[in-house]
Amino acid sequence: MGLLSDPVRRRALARLVLRLNAPLCVLSYLAGLAWFLALAFPPLTQRTYMSENAMGSTMVEEQFAGGDRARAFARDFAAQRRKSGALPVAWLERTMRSVGLEVYAQRFSRRLPFPDETHERYMVSGTNVYGILRAPRAASTESLVLTVPCGSDSTNSQAVGLLLALAAHFRGQIYWAKDIIFLVTEHDLLGTEAWLEAYHDVNVTGMQSSPLQGRAGAIQAAVALELSSDMVTSLDVAVEGLNGQLPNLDLLNLFQTFCQKGGLLCTLQGKLQPQDWTSLDGPLQGLQMLLLMVLRQASGRPHGSHGLFLRYRVEALTLRGINSFRQYKYDLVAVGKALEGMFRKLNHLLERLHQSFFFYLLPALSRFVSIGLYMPAAGFLLLVLGLKALELWMQLHEAGVGLEEPGGSPGPSVPLPPAQGVGLASLVAPLLISQAMGLALYVLPVLGQHVAAQHFPVAEAEAVVLTLLAIYAAGLALPHNTHRVVSTQAPDRGWMALKLVALIYLALQLGCITLTNFSLGFLLAATMVPAAALAKPHGSRTLYAALLVLTSPAATLLGSLFLWRELQEAPLSLAEGWQLFLAALAQGVLEHHTYGALLFPLLSLGLYPCWLLFWNVLFWK
């Protein structure tokens, strides 16, 4: 008989798999972690290179010399802003028109689901002002965007000054083949989101914005600029965008080319670039920066205005000028020249940036890891889930076959042992209840914030966070209650079926998440996979329970916050960490409602129910 249909051979095969399974799982998990840590080291990282032929190797001499003009504009803008308290729309319109642009304004307003404590806003309304520089000899089919987000906490007036001076300089040139849009937004990212939605004529986040009067064609690339002072010591670039999306690597290569050409000091993740890649120092520093990027990408927040552009497949970067205690400083002319060079190169583009990578990790500004090289790390981790599921399947079938043999029933062989039939029915209940808990976690905090604020002496934002935590903790008490719903006929082996379903569910979810946002998938897999694989109702329950709680999604979030601050060399104490955690929870819910960030729904509707299933398995009676 064949290998799989012969019961003797199959049992032998099953025993082999069961014997090898545990070491194989451990090996696979360790291989996944080791592969991830090896990503910063030379054979897996490559030097970056410019892939787009149109943005080729020739450099253009920059001619921007409007440093004084930029500073004057910045001074005026700051004064006007102080006077009016909000964005000085009339002054901006007047100035842009005097520089020679076509000026338009857009009003927008939004009521946030609950008050935002970090930015202190609830009912947000503002105006975006943008000016279009039309290409002198080309049809207005494509455009580039230079945007400066102005919020109430960061006035960004130097950046506005530089934007206006650049606009004046660009207006005098005749070699533009694409229109250039100079955008000043109010309320940071909310304004940017309103402008983008109106520009592309969609409404994904419930923002109320007036339609745009002036339009300039498909946006090919965008650069967001944030300057805190008029002398900068370094330029920091941010690439991670909403839901972990990244711009095309060519845009980063372009920025890096101009850093080198202008002799500017450019940083990634706020850290200096490692120089020495031959010894161990360089790769270790690279690993630190890689971990920072993984944490930022996993959080799924838009780390700057550019993050919102990426959703519309517009490649974008945010440049932040940082003024720290260094001796050598660059003035606005140097920054302006870098921007001029970048825009001139982008002007040469004939198609959207598509030649280089869209999925990558950056250990340094000049090194990258491509998706083909980092995916095996996540693959190894998910293999553990697959192996465990296979082992459970074998055990269930062996149990079924084993039940038959001593019975010796000469009747027709039942395809599924009767124990499994009952098991399927008893699976549905835990699944439904876990999913319902997840739904409650997703919907109730925002819905019930007013009720909670009435009964308890807390503000609405705190009410949301506390409701979130309360529902999360209530899920821990579930197993003691589900057994009342489930029939008492649930046999001893029923937990295996539940665990099998939970493992497959987790593997599917993590697999899908990893494809689009590798960092989030890897982080969750690295923490949840061991606990999920080990959960069983026998053995030391307290140990497994502790492990499961420590690797639950919320605890992973807490841990990653601590790790993030640790890597940035600003470690947190426990109290600070807890406060930051609560703020992060509130921000997560808020960003889901205002920008459509997917971390909150993924965790509450997808991973939390899955985790609850494992919790149920652990406490199976």
Add this chain to the structure above:
Amino acid sequence: MAVSHCLSRAATAFTAVLLFSFGSVAASHIEDQAEQFFRSGHTNNWAVLVCTSRFWFNYRHVANTLSVYRSVKRLGIPDSHIVLMLADDMACNPRNPKPATVFSHKNMELNVYGDDVEVDYRSYEVTVENFLRVLTGRIPPSTPRSKRLLSDDRSNILIYMTGHGGNGFLKFQDSEEITNIELADAFEQMWQKRRYNELLFIIDTCQGASMYERFYSPNIMALASSQVGEDSLSHQPDPAIGVHLMDRYTFYVLEFLEEINPASQTNMNDLFQVCPKSLCVSTPGHRTDLFQRDPKNVLITDFFGSVRKVEITTETINLQQDSEIMESSYKEDQMGEELMEPLKYAEQLPVAQIIHQKPKLKDWHPPGGFILGLWALIIMVFFKTYGIKHMKFIF
């Protein structure tokens, strides 16, 4: 008295001999001049200049073609005898910071676009089909005269091509290619239709030498900027315009041609020396085996200029013995008219071998691993299912 008479006769004889020798020297001088006059057999010159790439970053290909155009026009070939094909308009590209100019030297020293450029095939009209139609003359009757190559059997044609190429092909407009075999066949058609006397083919692309490998028609001389496996490099970028302005080979050819005037006696051997490997980084190549004359006797102006040969002499010249070349070409023409057969100089396609070809024995290779594995699997499954006892019925 008899002695003096003898002496005087000797003196006259001597002077007669001297005069005769002088006369013969003078006569042979005139004959040399006449021989030089009929050194090449062409009476008119044509030029077909093709730039095959579009897009702003291929600025240098348009600049290449325009600089050859400029030289050729300066040396006398009129616009009516030049077919200029440019695949893109760099001068009026919105990205050009100096509109209506195309520069070949950085710092904008030399504007090769000029005031009187006449482009015959522009933009999307530069296709392989149009190029081959121009060469072979198979053009629809409605085509204007400026778009035709109206050459005859006494025309020397210069064909210059530039763009992106590879081993055996040249890319047109980012969408199609012309292969070296097609080009060779087109030249053969030209030869059979008597559309050229001599042809100079210059190509400036990567792996350019592969394009002239397949030529088999007589009277073709070919130059290329790089050998097979080498890339042709660009010369210098201009930081104000932001692109590379010229390719190295054509840049040095342009510099060389700027020294030439219609009366120059520079010959082809000098052109072969232009741009050695130290300047060009690639190795330029040339091919002269199909060419009847010795390259050192071929003037640059035979192809690049249109030089009217006018010599004023006061002597009468006997063309009988010195103009063997002309006579032989006359004779061959007559013979050609009678027999209507193509002349044999270089190797033609070996038609007999093609038609009566025996099938070539292919080397037998043992079956690959995959096929073996597949059969092994099938046999294993067969015997597993039906039992090993069946094997003894097979063997």
